[in-house]
Amino acid sequence: MAALFATSPGFHSWSRPWEHRIEGAEVSYTIRLRADAFARAVQLAGFRSDYGLAKAMEVNRSTVARVLSGLLQPGPAFIGGALVALTPMCSNDLFEVIPTSTPTDRSSTGRQGNADGPLCF
Incomplete structure (x- = not known):
């Protein structure tokens, strides 16, 4: 896998933004x-229906309904639309990284970085 950054001692390179390398x-x-x-x-933003929310998020109403019911995981369009439509909420307020x-290597003593850290952008 091609790394985005050159590796150096103590620095773990990223092969993909959503994968975290642990020793x-x-x-x-x-x-x-x-x-x-x-x-x-x-509710605080004043949306009274999935349709109104979907329109503000610029996604299909069915996408909103499926994500809210748990049938669909939020994708980039949903996440971006939610952050725009529900400003000033940030990603950490509305979503969690899990x-x-x-890791297959159980000898790891810790992670580089933090999935629970600030994700507001």
Whole structure:
């Protein structure tokens, strides 16, 4: 895999933005909707229907309904649309980063970086 940055001692390169290298083992992450926080943000923003929210997010109403029901994971269009439509909420308020796999190397003493760190952009 091609790394984005040259490696040096103590620096772990990134092969993909959503994978985290841990002393030779890869851990993948995904983004999950914080449903309760999202619902509160939608209510505070004054949206009264999935249709109005979807229009503001510039996604299909069915996409909003499927993500809210858990049938679909939020994708880039949903995440971006939510951050625009629900400003001033930031990504950490509405979404959480969770691991989808665990490291195969159990000798790891710690991670470089932090999936729970600030994700506002």
